[in-house]
Amino acid sequence: MKASAIVYTSTTGFTAQYAALLSHQTGLPLCRLEEGDKLPRNIPVLYLGWLRAGRVVGLKKARNRLAVAGVCAVGLDSAADLDKLRQGNHLEHIPLFFLRGGYDPARVRGVDKLMMAAMERILSGKSDPRSRAALEAVRRGANWVSQAQLEPVLDWLAG
Ligand SMILES: Cc1cc2nc3c(=O)[nH]c(=O)nc-3n(C[C@H](O)[C@H](O)[C@H](O)COP(=O)(O)O)c2cc1C
Structure with missing residues (x-):
């Protein structure tokens, strides 16, 4: 296995669903990033974070504390540009996967809601x-x- 645990950040639940599926299928322990302190320092992990304006939420914090061996970026895009995501998140040397998650308008709040209202105006044009x-x-x-969508991630983990 390329990772010893699955660590994730999720606000509206889609990333959490993928993380739980992966944990279930691999037997790897599952941990929210906020609870990452419970894991041994520098343990190799697969990190899953949702995309917020092109950034993988929580990735910086995860990399500061854990050995992030692979990353899954979860977003709503139908055709995410992996090269751009890799560059924008400084992932040149770490395997990166994009998983199409979802969007739940009822659960998006605060600044995120304002950002998406602006995005909606742009998209409508x-x-x-x-x-x-x-x-x-x-x-x-x-x-x-x-x-x-998890098959390439499972192949990589087992490889
Ligand atoms: C403020 C904001 C910015 C977002 N930016 C992106 C983005 O750049 N690319 C993308 O594919 N999805 C973007 N999304 C969609 C989320 O990444 C998507 O809904 C994701 O599935 C949320 O994961 P979660 O349910 O685990 O929180 C954005 C959502 C919000 C609220």
Whole structure:
């Protein structure tokens, strides 16, 4: 196994669903980042965080404390640009996977809600399929969590 634990950050639950599926299927212990202090320092982990304006939430904190061996970025995008994500999150030497999570407008609050209201205005002026899909999700909510998306992650973990 490439990792000894699965550590994650989730605000509205989609990343938590993926983390729980992975833990269930690999037998690896599951831990929220806030509880990461309970893990031995520098233990190799697979870190899952949700995407917020292109950044993997919690990744910096995870890397400060744990040996992040692989990263799953969870977002609503239908065609995430992995190279851009890798660059923006300083992941040049760490395996990165994108998992399409979902969007739950009822659970998004505070500054996040304001940011998404601005995003909705921008998206509503666009007509390409990727923007239309994102706009639909932002307005109505969506859940794309699926086992199939985890297969490359499971292959990497076992490899
Ligand atoms: C403020 C904000 C910014 C977001 N930025 C992105 C983004 O840059 N790319 C993306 O694919 N999804 C983005 N999303 C969507 C979330 O990453 C998505 O809803 C994710 O599944 C949330 O995970 P969680 O349920 O584990 O919190 C954003 C959501 C919010 C609220």
